[in-house]
Amino acid sequence: MAQPTFDPTGFYEFDLQGGHVRTRGGARVMVLSESVVGPLVALAAQNEDLTAIRKLGQLIGQHVLDAFPQGAGPQAPEPIAAHAAAALAVFGWGQLTLSRWGDALVAQLDELPTLDDEHWAAAALLGGMFSVIADRPVACVPADATHFVMVDPSIAQEVWSWSRTGATLAHIVERLQRGES
């Protein structure tokens, strides 16, 4: 069976008379400049309220899931990763790649402008997106400016503390072991 491919053609519908921009799924979006979004996101991160960013990630994740009626779980990782990367790119949130570090799944997000110093905005976006795709809560903890380790939300804070004390991605993965879910 051929794997579905993401088709960006006609993803956005421009209604000039109505002044609307909608996605293929019908959701209305607003096109914002990077210089406008950046300060807004930084302020939200400063206030430790990234709910809006996470919700945007959930919206993007739903676009990915719509291409797989059987769900993402039984699928091979490659088409899921390809769809997720295409959806993030269409929304202008950088270039996504997935890789395995032992048992840890790591998301790498490149070509994203720096929105906040701690990279929480990207972490919230990715967490929201993969939570919808995987159909379970997922936390993406920043290991550095571009790498985010997918872990259970219950240990996200502890893993985040390792990263803040200078642990590299390899050290973080090394400290994690397979345990009871």
Place this chain on the structure above:
Amino acid sequence: MSAVEKLEALLERVQRNRAAPRTAAKAAPTTPKRAPSPLELAVEKELSSPPAAAPSPRRSSRPASPPRQTPQPRAARHAPLSEAPKTTPSIPVSLAEPPGPVPLEVPPRQSSGRNVAQIVTQAEPAVPLTFGALMDRTLALRPAPGGD
């Protein structure tokens, strides 16, 4: 030089070879060995029978010269050329073209998209996993006890 003179010279040479001691033969390293000619062989055969010709004055005054060949048993001296002393047999060299290098059949490398750290940290053999299985594994990770 007439034929008679040649024959006399040969007779003289053969008589010298028969009379010369073996040590004198070993002291002549520069004289190359050569197989006796048919004429010499005929003279030798003639000498083995009772002598018929009187010796010439030249034979008695001529000093002994190094023999041309080492005295050998008659059987070996008259050995046909086909039975020449054999040298150490060489290893037969196959004239067939030696087999060329066999190209190694290197299985095509499948890029897994993982770096060295990923590969060395993976304890299990690579098995295709679904996206759901990958999520199960990463979400099951917990901080190792005692590690910091």
